[in-house]
Amino acid sequence: MRFIPRAIESTVRSAVRAFPAVVVTGPRRAGKTTLLRRLFPRASYVLLEDPDTRARARADPRGLLEEVRLPALFDEIQNAPELFAYIRTRIDERPSRVGQWLFTGSQEAPLMHGVTESMAGRAAVLHLLPLSLEETDRVGLLSGGYPEALARPKARSLWFSSYIQTYLERDVRAIISVRDLATFRRFLALVASRHGQILNRTDLAAPLGVSVPTVSEWLHVLEITGQIILAPPYFENFGKRLVKSPKIYLMDAGLACHLLGITTQAELNRSPFRGALFEGFVASEILKRQVNQGRRKEIYHFRDQQGLKVDFLFPAAKGGLWMVECKASKTVQPAMAKPLQSLRRSMAARAPVRAAVVHEKSTTGPPIRALAPGVEALDAATFVRALSGKGARQQSARIAGSA
Numbered sequence: 001m002r003f004i005p006r007a008i009e010s011t012v013r014s015a016v017r018a019f020p021a022v023v024v025t026g027p028r029r030a031g032k033t034t035l036l037r038r039l040f041p042r043a044s045y046v047l048l049e050d051p052d053t054r055a056r057a058r059a060d061p062r063g064l065l066e067e068v069r070l071p072a073l074f075d076e077i078q079n080a081p082e083l084f085a086y087i088r089t090r091i092d093e094r095p096s097r098v099g100q101w102l103f104t105g106s107q108e109a110p111l112m113h114g115v116t117e118s119m120a121g122r123a124a125v126l127h128l129l130p131l132s133l134e135e136t137d138r139v140g141l142l143s144g145g146y147p148e149a150l151a152r153p154k155a156r157s158l159w160f161s162s163y164i165q166t167y168l169e170r171d172v173r174a175i176i177s178v179r180d181l182a183t184f185r186r187f188l189a190l191v192a193s194r195h196g197q198i199l200n201r202t203d204l205a206a207p208l209g210v211s212v213p214t215v216s217e218w219l220h221v222l223e224i225t226g227q228i229i230l231a232p233p234y235f236e237n238f239g240k241r242l243v244k245s246p247k248i249y250l251m252d253a254g255l256a257c258h259l260l261g262i263t264t265q266a267e268l269n270r271s272p273f274r275g276a277l278f279e280g281f282v283a284s285e286i287l288k289r290q291v292n293q294g295r296r297k298e299i300y301h302f303r304d305q306q307g308l309k310v311d312f313l314f315p316a317a318k319g320g321l322w323m324v325e326c327k328a329s330k331t332v333q334p335a336m337a338k339p340l341q342s343l344r345r346s347m348a349a350r351a352p353v354r355a356a357v358v359h360e361k362s363t364t365g366p367p368i369r370a371l372a373p374g375v376e377a378l379d380a381a382t383f384v385r386a387l388s389g390k391g392a393r394q395q396s397a398r399i400a401g402s403a
C-alpha cells in the first residue's frame with residue numbers, strides 16, 4: 001500500500017520546532033515508526049524492542065547514548081524507560097537545541113510517567129491512533145483503521161488474529177503478569193461483546209471467574225495501550241441525577257468486528273452490534289481528530305434518569321460543544337433530532353452548541369443537512385470533515401441562524 005499522509009504530521013513538525021524531545025505514543029501498528037522515519041529520514045534509529053539493544057540500554061545507558069548521532073529516533077522506548085534520566089541530562093546541557101530526541105512507545109501511561117518525571121517541559125507528547133476517515137476513505141467498520149488491515153482486505157482476519165496474539169504477548173505481558181493469557185484473550189472478546197454499553201465491571205468479572213479489581217486492572221491495560229475508549233458521563237449540574245459509569249468501546253471497529261466474529265458486510269448488516277459498532281466508529285474518529293491536533297482525548301456520553309440520552313458530547317476545536325447522535329442508517333428522520341434538541345434546551349446558552357445526527361452515507365438522493373431546527377444531519381465522512389473545519393460550515397451557520 002502506498003504511504004498515506006498522516007493528519008498528525010503538521011502537529012509533529014511544530015512540536016519538533018518547539019521542544020528538545022517529542023514522544024509519539026499509541027497502539028501497536030498504528031504507524032508511529034513509519035510516521036517518524038518518514039518525517040525524519042536522516043535521524044539515526046535505535047530499536048529498543050531488539051533484545052540486544054534493550055540489554056545494552058540497561059547495562060550501559062551512557063555508552064549507548066554517546067554512540068548515537070543526533071537527531072535520533074528511539075523506537076519502542078517503553079522497553080528502556082531508564083534512558084530518560086540520562087537523556088534529560090543531555091538535553092539540559094543544551095536546552096535550546098530542539099527536535100533532537102524522538103521517541104515512540106506503545107503504552108501511554110508508564111511512558112507518560114517516565115516523561116513527566118524526567119522530561120517535564122522538555123518533551124512534547126503526541127498520540128497516534130490508527131488511520132482515520134479524514135486520512136483515507138478506505139477506513140470503515142469492517143476494516144477499522146490499521147494500515148495493514150486496510151492494505152490486504154482478504155487477509156484481514158488473519159492479520160487481526162496475529163495482532164491480538166502479539167498484543168497479548170508483548171504489550172499485555174510487559175505491563176502485568178497475567179499467568180493465563182488465554183483468559184485475557186477471553187476478556188478481550190467479552191469486552192467486545194459489551195461494545196457501546198455502560199461499563200459494568202462485575203458483569204465482566206463473573207463469566208471469567210476473576211475478581212472485580214482484576215477486571216479494573218485489565219481495563220486499565222486496554223486503556224493505556226490505546227485499545228479501548230471509555231466515554232465518561234457528561235457532568236454539568238442540570239439538577240438531575242446522572243448515570244455515573246462510562247460507556248465502553250473498542251478503539252478500532254475492525255478489531256471489534258473480528259472479535260465479534262463479523263467478517264462480511266452481510267454479517268455486519270444483520271448484526272445486533274451494528275448500531276454500537278457505528279457509534280464506536282464515530283467515537284474513534286472524534287478522538288483521532290483530537291489527538292491529531294495535539295489535544296487530549298475528551299469525549300462524554302449523556303444519559304439522565306428521565307431517559308434522555310445523547311451519544312456523545314465533546315469540546316469543539318474553537319470553543320463550544322458538539323452534541324452527536326449516531327445512527328447506523330442511511331435514512332435520517334427529524335424525530336432523531338429530538339434528544340439533541342432537548343439536551344440543547346436544558347443547557348441553554350451555557351456554551352455555543354453544534355448538534356448533529358451522524359449517519360451512514362447514502363449513494364442515492366441529495367444529502368439532507370438541516371434535519372430539524374438547530375440540528376444537522378451529517379454522514380460520517382462529512383462529519384469528520386466538519387471536525388477538521390473543512391466544509392459543512394456555511395450550512396451550519398444557516399442552521400444556527402434559524403434555530
Ligand SMILES: Nc1ncnc2c1ncn2[C@@H]1O[C@H](COP(=O)(O)OP(=O)(O)O)[C@@H](O)[C@H]1O
Nearest residue numbers: 002003004028029030031032033034035147148
Ligand atoms: N501512513 C501509512 N501509510 C501506509 N502504510 C502505513 C502507514 N503507516 C504505517 N503503515 C504500515 O503499517 C504497518 C505498521 O506501521 P508501524 O509504523 O510499524 O506501526 P507502529 O510503529 O505504530 O507499530 C507497517 O507495515 C507500515 O508499512
Ligand SMILES: [Mg+2]
Nearest residue numbers: 032033075104
Ligand atoms: Mg513501531
